[in-house]
Amino acid sequence: MTRWLLLRGLSREKRHREQFPQIREHTILAQTANNPDLDLDALARRWAQYLQSQRPSSAGVVRQIAAAVTFRMPRHIDTPLLILTALRDRIVSSSASHAIATRYGAPIAVHPTAGHDIPLDDGARIAEQVKHWIG
Template identity: 45%
Template sequence: MTNWLLLRGLTRDQRHWGQFHHELAARLGVRVVTIDPPGFGTRNGHVSPRSIAAITDDIRARFEPGDERWSLLGISLGGMMAMDWVARYPAEFERCAVVNTAAPALVRPHQMGGGLVSLVAGKQFRSLDAHEAAALALSSNRPADELTELAATWARYQREAAPVSASALGQVAAAVTFRLPARIPVPLLVLTSAGDRLIDHRISRRLAARFDAPLRVHPDAGHDLPLDDGAWVCERIAEWLGPVD
């Protein structure tokens, strides 16, 4: 049995996993741990580094695996961190799963959607509540009325642990300069959403092909797949792990 460490995406912290880590723990019967990246959540007093490797190393220095076996799951920017981590420190994790992640080398010019750019650029002109509502409208395909309360909760997260603007810029710089590892030396699972309006799901198809990894595609969820259908993610991981002796 392998426990799981979860890594969140751009400008998000461990609170944004919601109930997903509890869902995964219950489905697999293992420990599931979340952690904040530098610059966000409990680490908002720090400034995020400007490279994926430096972000990974910051998190790695704080993670305490003990003598237990671990696997790693990352979504979006967290997927870049996950691939970087297992590529450079392959003995530390047994498996790696990534959700709706990308790398500049896999992106075609016509797949560079303007939604994320507009969201980030317009943040300074919106209230926190309006910004989080806009972010969820773009990243989730759940009905709008289900996202209203969640947007207010996420805006509260920002008020409670506001990151400095340099941290968001640092993460963006890290994402656009990220280079895929030459190989992923542990089993890799690629999960994606056909309804993702932030990262074209065909990028995940290229990622899976690059590393000869299994690919599972949700038919209609948005970019935040664990939010839209956490149970589906848990089932795909459980199937990938196979029966436990």
């Protein structure tokens, strides 16, 4: 009986380990996307597959974290900027985007319903805004 319980537990652990990447991606999508028409399960599966085939190195992850922690905005940017933000972003307040736009004198396009991943929620609108800005 004890051996059977151990094997059953190992089997459950293996299933959990195999499903974890998809669960993690689904959790991220639930925080970053607001479009109710998105199939979050299908996206999570696809992104988990991408992660397994293109796994970032540990050193790369550390570099990304270090860059995020130490980043300082430059005083001046010579490149024309269009700032995109979303009112329903649950990761970064749109007030941060407004502050960036003000600092650099850049126009800002505000999406009323998108989440943090604006192109995922409404890519067509982003394309139109960029086209208009370039135009």
